[in-house]
Amino acid sequence: MYSEKVMDHFMHPRNMGEIENADAVGTVGNAKCGDIMRIFLKIENGIVVDAKFKTFGCGSAIATSSMATEMIIGKSIDEVLQLSNKAVAEALDGLPPQKMHCSLLAEQAVKAALKEYYEKHGLIDDSNRAIFAEAEDHEHDGE
Amino acid sequence: MAQEERKFVYLDNAATTRMRPEVLEAMLPYFTEHYGNPSSLYEVGRDAKKAVELAREKVARAIGAEPSEIVFTGSGSEADNWAIKGVAQALEKKGRHIVTSAIEHHAVLHSVEALAKRGWEVTYVPVDDQGIVDPADVERAIRPDTVLVTIMMANNEIGTVQPVDEIGRICRAKGVWFHTDAVQAAGALPIDMKMLSVDLCSFSAHKIYGPKGVGALYIRKGVRLPVFIDGGGQERKRRAGTENVPGVVGFGRAFELAASEQPANAARLTEIRDAAIARIMGGIPHVRLNGHPTKRLPGNANFSFQFIEGESLLLLLDMYGFACSSGSACTSGSLDPSHVLLAIGLVHEIAHGSLRVTFGKENGLDDIEPLFEALVKVVDRLREMSPLYDEYLKAEGKK
Ligand SMILES: Cc1ncc(COP(=O)(O)O)c(C=O)c1O
Ligand code: FES
Numbered sequence: 401m402y403s404e405k406v407m408d409h410f411m412h413p414r415n416m417g418e419i420e421n422a423d424a425v426g427t428v429g430n431a432k433c434g435d436i437m438r439i440f441l442k443i444e445n446g447i448v449v450d451a452k453f454k455t456f457g458c459g460s461a462i463a464t465s466s467m468a469t470e471m472i473i474g475k476s477i478d479e480v481l482q483l484s485n486k487a488v489a490e491a492l493d494g495l496p497p498q499k500m501h502c503s504l505l506a507e508q509a510v511k512a513a514l515k516e517y518y519e520k521h522g523l524i525d526d527s528n529r530a531i532f533a534e535a536e537d538h539e540h541d542g543e
Numbered sequence: 544m545a546q547e548e549r550k551f552v553y554l555d556n557a558a559t560t561r562m563r564p565e566v567l568e569a570m571l572p573y574f575t576e577h578y579g580n581p582s583s584l585y586e587v588g589r590d591a592k593k594a595v596e597l598a599r600e601k602v603a604r605a606i607g608a609e610p611s612e613i614v615f616t617g618s619g620s621e622a623d624n625w626a627i628k629g630v631a632q633a634l635e636k637k638g639r640h641i642v643t644s645a646i647e648h649h650a651v652l653h654s655v656e657a658l659a660k661r662g663w664e665v666t667y668v669p670v671d672d673q674g675i676v677d678p679a680d681v682e683r684a685i686r687p688d689t690v691l692v693t694i695m696m697a698n699n700e701i702g703t704v705q706p707v708d709e710i711g712r713i714c715r716a717k718g719v720w721f722h723t724d725a726v727q728a729a730g731a732l733p734i735d736m737k738m739l740s741v742d743l744c745s746f747s748a749h750k751i752y753g754p755k756g757v758g759a760l761y762i763r764k765g766v767r768l769p770v771f772i773d774g775g776g777q778e779r780k781r782r783a784g785t786e787n788v789p790g791v792v793g794f795g796r797a798f799e800l801a802a803s804e805q806p807a808n809a810a811r812l813t814e815i816r817d818a819a820i821a822r823i824m825g826g827i828p829h830v831r832l833n834g835h836p837t838k839r840l841p842g843n844a845n846f847s848f849q850f851i852e853g854e855s856l857l858l859l860l861d862m863y864g865f866a867c868s869s870g871s872a873c874t875s876g877s878l879d880p881s882h883v884l885l886a887i888g889l890v891h892e893i894a895h896g897s898l899r900v901t902f903g904k905e906n907g908l909d910d911i912e913p914l915f916e917a918l919v920k921v922v923d924r925l926r927e928m929s930p931l932y933d934e935y936l937k938a939e940g941k942k
Contacts, residue, residue, distance in 0.1 A: 456928075459858045
């Protein structure tokens with residue numbers, strides 16, 4: 401059912417754990433199946449220098465959490481804000497259709513963490529407001 | 544994961560079983576040597592016909608019924624569909640109310656739901672927190688327009704065994720037909736139609752070391768169901784279609800063996816099951832046993848591991864070579880947790896971490912320790928990843 405990449409990230413998750421004194425933490429629950437993901441970010445000079453995750457969920461939720469942290473480390477926060485669940489799924493060589501919603505968990509958790517950070521540092525402006533609003537909508541309908 | 548650990552252990556005997564060699568041996572001649580159509584007059588046809596009727600006798604004898612009370616079907620699901628939709632059609636004029644339970648197999652639940660869409664009323668009697676139906680609830684649910692009560696003999700997920708003898712007596716006293724799905728009960732519990740007030744009963748061959756795609760419906764003498772499949776004269780004109788001769792032969796052989804071995808099989812599996820439950824509950828914290836401690840199928844154990852999710856659990860167990868199943872939302876396709884686990888009152892989170900282990904003929908006491916060791920590793924690992932476990936530890940730390 402899962403690609404080799406998914407299985408690899410599930411079996412050997414990268415960046416699993418917590419960051420003490422993280423600069424941003426995002427926790428989201430999946431409205432569809434009840435799973436939970438939490439992401440921790442260390443941000444220096446506008447760059448995500450470290451990311452870790454904890455996930456309560458299926459194989460695809462764990463694999464997307466792992467892949468998402470890999471994809472964002474080293475990127476600027478503005479770039480990270482553009483992360484989409486489709487890009488994470490593609491990086492994993494795809495997910496079964498009924499498992500696409502699991503990848504949203506990763507995208508939403510990252511955005512929830514960034515929202516906290518952007519708000520705390522007064523970085524919300526017209527260029528990103530829409531992205532946060534959209535992420536919130538998703539959180540409510542689980543899509 | 545270390546390769547030498549990968550000895551494959553099949554612990555999903557409620558999903559299906561591996562065919563026993565005696566069954567395969569009985570079936571083989573009917574693919575090639577005795578290939579005739581049972582409806583034909585010449586010898587290869589007569590051979591096939593004889594084999595089908597002998598298989599019918601074997602199935603009947605295994606459950607204390609008459610051969611004329613057995614019809615072969617293409618699956619357990621088909622037997623459930625036929626019983627429920629057949630009675631509904633036959634007794635439409637008498638009433639349009641059906642009583643069932645909250646924990647039936649989908650073959651039953653979706654059949655009654657299909658009727659509900661067409662105007663039948665359905666009462667779902669609840670189960671208690673161990674998954675048992677109270678016969679008094681069934682009695683209360685029966686109305687003057689009730690035409691059928693359908694409650695399974697034993698549950699496929701949590702293994703609970705229902706008081707079908709008592710439920711049957713209530714139905715009989717009220718003049719309502721009683722169907723029970725005995726797909727999981729066959730071979731595991733003693734079944735004697737002479738002792739039970741059961742009018743219709745479903746069976747499936749692949750759960751008792753027989754072939755897939757063969758089932759049977761017991762229809763008590765005097766119960767008349769409408770024709771299920773129109774066509775030729777097979778199954779006394781009630782289900783047309785050239786018989787699955789090898790399949791039916793295999794079913795007969797499998798049921799004959801299962802019935803004669805039932806007491807010894809049940810005793811052996813109960814010992815394995817109870818040892819597994821004791822080991823796992825005793826050695827891993829935050830685990831619950833789903834279902835009843837004793838009124839359960841001999842081979843069935845069903846656990847919930849708190850703070851973790853079932854699909855991840857299955858994937859990791861598979862890496863260690865263990866094949867099990869789960870009622871987690873993430874494994875269901877529909878993304879809802881199992882209706883059975885919800886019916887016994889589990890919150891979503893706990894239903895999420897469910898694991899069903901079902902032992903069979905090929906398992907032994909020596910499978911328990913390796914399973915336990917793998918589980919300890921897998922559960923630890925997933926808890927380490929779980930935000931819920933963190934929260935729990937933090938809350939504990941504050942106390
Ligand atoms: C209780 C119960 N009823 C019915 C069925 C369906 O049987 P079959 O697979 O032969 O359609 C099963 C098997 O999954 C079952 O466990
Ligand atoms: S997180 Fe539940 S299905 Fe993937």
